[in-house]
Amino acid sequence: MRKETVKNQSKLFTGWKIFYCLAFITGAILSIFEVYLYRLTIISVTIPVSIILTVGVSTFLFGRSHYKRNFNTRGIFFPLFQNIISWGFISCYIFMAVNYYGADSEVRRIEFEIKSKSSMPGSKGNRDKRSPLVTINYFGMDKELVFKYVDTKRVHAATKVTVTVKRGLFGFDVLDHYDVVD
Secondary structure, eight states, rough: HHHHHHHHHHHHHHHHHHHHHHHHHHHHHHHHHHHHHHTTBOOHHHHHHHHHHHHHHHHHHHHHHHHHHHHHSSSSHHHHHHHIIIIIHHHHHHHHHHHHOOOOOOEEEEEEEEEEEEEEEESOOTTTSOOOEEEEEEEEEEEEEEEOGGGGHHHHHHHHEEEEEOTTTTEEEEEEEEEEEE
């Protein structure tokens, strides 16, 4: 009878390990989509970072002993890291997605002067095809807009950018479209 109890506990722990691993993988994947939504949302970086850290640290404090029982770890690094990546990024993605996909249908078109220009490396295998990047002052906040490599000459010649925005569900503007003005 004692062996059966230990066997059932082992299965239970294996189930929790799978759950924690799936949550970690989900959080890591959603972090990629969250960065994409961040690029299309006009929001201070402190808000997503605050959401990630607040939720991650809170879930760490709440479930630290359960995590340690399942993974038999010492210290706080791995449980804290797992909670920040899992629950922090999942909650931040949900926040950004609800703001983005719940945006109004009414669009506003605004023109801004280009504050600065730079570029960022292209995708893997195309590092030499740098994507042009412009920085604008969006009502007191710097926002970087990334263009495609084929638009490099147009971006270098431009002095202004036209931005079309929608009001997001939580009040943060969402980029609908943007282009340079010659």
